[in-house]
Amino acid sequence: MQLTQPIPITRPVSDLRTHLPEIEEMAKSTGEPIVLTRNGRPSLLVFDCEAYNEQVMHERHVRKLREAEIEERYRSDTYSLEQSKERLRTLQNMAEALNA
Numbered sequence: 586m587q588l589t590q591p592i593p594i595t596r597p598v599s600d601l602r603t604h605l606p607e608i609e610e611m612a613k614s615t616g617e618p619i620v621l622t623r624n625g626r627p628s629l630l631v632f633d634c635e636a637y638n639e640q641v642m643h644e645r646h647v648r649k650l651r652e653a654e655i656e657e658r659y660r661s662d663t664y665s666l667e668q669s670k671e672r673l674r675t676l677q678n679m680a681e682a683l684n685a
Contacts, residue, residue: 591617593617593618593619593620594611594615594617594618594619594620595619595620595621595622596608596619596620596621596622597621597622597623598621598622598623598628598629600621601621608631609631612631612632612633612636613633613635613636616633616635616636616639618630618631618632619631619632
């Protein structure tokens with residue numbers, strides 16, 4: 586199954602002056618960004634704040650999951666709490682011996 590991006594809603598930038606409430610309502614109701622064009626080229630993007638915040642949070646979660654997957658893949662041996670405490674004690678003793 587192929588995932589496709591929906592075709593973005595596109596409006597001329599001049600519509601901001603004449604149809605702002607309509608554009609605002611469209612952005613809020615669809616949750617999708619609206620591309621505003623000038624001379625046929627993308628110029629601005631109108632995005633509902635709530636939808637934008639949800640997208641940013643989603644991207645952060647995805648990034649954190651990817652980082653965790655990478656870390657898990659390349660992590661060397663793991664240690665129990667007791668093993669970690671013992672290793673820390675050893676390092677502290679070595680540091681104290683060096684400073685004495």
